[in-house]
Amino acid sequence: MQTEKIINHIVKWLKDYATNAKMNGFVIGISGGIDSAVTSALCAKSGLDLLCLEMPIHQELNQVGRASRHIDWLQENFTTVKRLELNLTPVFDSLIAALPQVANEEDRFMSLANTRARLRMTSLYYFAALDKYLVAGTGNKVEDFGVGFYTKYGDGGVDLSPIADLLKTEVWEIARVLGINDEIINAAPTDGLWGDDRTDEDQIGASYPELEWAMAMADQNKTSQDFKGREKEVFQIYKRLNTANKHKMLPIPICEIPMALK
Structure with missing residues (x-):
């Protein structure tokens, strides 16, 4: 870098x-x-x-x-x-x-x-x-x-x-x-x-270097089936949190009104 x-x-x-x-x-x-x-x-x-x-x-x-x-x-x-x-x-x-x-x-x-x-x-x-x-x-x-x-x-x-x-x-x-x-x-x-x-790792269950690895694996479209042991555990932690917190990372959903109703 x-x-x-x-x-x-x-x-x-x-x-x-x-x-x-x-x-x-x-x-x-x-x-x-x-x-x-x-x-x-x-x-x-x-x-x-x-x-x-x-x-x-x-x-x-x-x-x-x-x-x-x-x-x-x-x-x-x-x-x-x-x-x-x-x-x-x-x-x-x-x-x-x-x-x-x-x-x-x-x-x-x-x-x-x-x-x-x-x-x-x-x-x-x-x-x-x-x-x-x-x-x-x-x-x-x-x-x-x-x-x-x-x-x-x-x-x-x-x-x-x-x-x-x-x-x-x-x-x-x-x-x-x-x-x-x-x-x-x-x-x-x-x-x-x-x-x-309490630390971030205490709360998350994984260190930042581990999460960075999992993020890179997810970007490569890997699944938990591709890993074993601690790697599988960390990947599952990452995917669970990524899914649960999508509402923070995506734009606020807007209910779009069809033009026919206006």
């Missing part, structure tokens, strides 16, 4: 898009993970304004610390970076208190995890509207187009996606060239929606 050239290509794309849209820069949520770290660094390299939001909701302290130190690093290296910490925990807790109880606590738990992402999206767009910023997405190719590992209208609600054509392993490679802190590069990927230290 021609990493330096890809970095320059993305930075130019970001700057051109914002300039043509007559926007002043970007706003991004910093989670302490590799994807938001790389995306924010690319946005900062554009030379346009970058507002970094920290939006903890019952967050693990190690995630909060990594996010804060990454923004410190951004501000040390780029003059156009601003930061704001927005504690959404009280907002989240107030919403929980206002919602009715449900019979199935497991369903409620999942719904509330996605609610965290949607509260953050709402906050990002609030500040975007104030200062004419674009909300920069942090999804990579495996998450956005493979297994659909994101929240619809949460972290999936963005204006543009700078790294969505990069595999996770490619994001790691770009991070090393950009000089992203080792603690972020070496941290186990997590979506940070649960208030604990």
